[in-house]
Amino acid sequence: MTGRRNAEQQRKNFKVTQRLFFEKFRRFNTENLGYFKRGVSMKKNILLVIDDDSSVRAATHLAFERDFEVVSASNESEALDIFDSVRPDVIFLDIIFHKVPKGWDILKQIRERDSKVVILITTSLHLNKAEVLQKQADGYFEKPFDHDKVREFLIGKRLLDRENSQDL
Numbered sequence: 483m484t485g486r487r488n489a490e491q492q493r494k495n496f497k498v499t500q501r502l503f504f505e506k507f508r509r510f511n512t513e514n515l516g517y518f519k520r521g522v523s524m525k526k527n528i529l530l531v532i533d534d535d536s537s538v539r540a541a542t543h544l545a546f547e548r549d550f551e552v553v554s555a556s557n558e559s560e561a562l563d564i565f566d567s568v569r570p571d572v573i574f575l576d577i578i579f580h581k582v583p584k585g586w587d588i589l590k591q592i593r594e595r596d597s598k599v600v601i602l603i604t605t606s607l608h609l610n611k612a613e614v615l616q617k618q619a620d621g622y623f624e625k626p627f628d629h630d631k632v633r634e635f636l637i638g639k640r641l642l643d644r645e646n647s648q649d650l
Contacts, residue, residue, distance in 0.1 A: 526551045527571035532561040532588060533604070534579045538625070542574060545629045549636075558584050565592055570599060572636065575619070577605040586617060593618050600639055602632070 529550035531542045539554040546552055553568055555561035557579065565573075573592065577585030589601060603614050603622040614622040621635055 528553065528568055530555065530561070530564060530568070530570035530573045532556075532573060532585075533576040535576070538576070538604075549633070558588050561588055562591060565595065569596070573599060573601045574604045575601055577603060577607060577609075589617060589619060600636070602635070 527550050529542075529546055529552045531539050531552060531554040533539050533542075533554070534556050536556070539556070543552045543554065550572065553564055553570065555564050564570075575585050575589060577583055579585065585603070585605070589603075592599065592601065597618075600620045601618075603609070603619045604625055604627055605622075606625045608624065609622055611622055620639070623632060623635075
């Protein structure tokens with residue numbers, strides 16, 4: 483008898499829990515409907531920072547963490563593994579890794595996987611903008627780059643909402 487009562491009690495508890503869950507879910511959707519109607523996603527876009535310099539990765543993370551979910555990689559294999567697992571919306575890609583221009587190889591491999599991801603070249607080298615665009619990058623910023631200019635570029639690409647972007 484007690485086994486049957488326990489099973490009935492568990493079913494009742496489950497139904498109550500289920501009802502509470504759906505009530506919270508309905509309230510959440512109702513409260514956030516305005517975001518969806520305006521076309522503003524509550525999910526942050528993902529930014530992948532590919533740079534061998536840990537201080538650049540850290541500074542970029544701090545500068546863009548309010549606007550993006552920021553992930554980073556310090557080498558080619560790590561970058562491609564992270565790219566395949568998270569499918570970022572934007573990539574900041576350094577060209578030179580430990581004095582070797584590996585960035586162009588990474589760019590080519592990423593473009594083979596996804597032609598729509600926005601890739602910004604970030605390097606301390608002075609590059610010809612036409613060459614950068616010819617290699618299928620979407621933009622180019624010399625280090626140290628101005629975060630506000632990068633934000634303006636991303637707003638132009640519709641990856642950031644002007645009202646919600648930090649410090650514009």
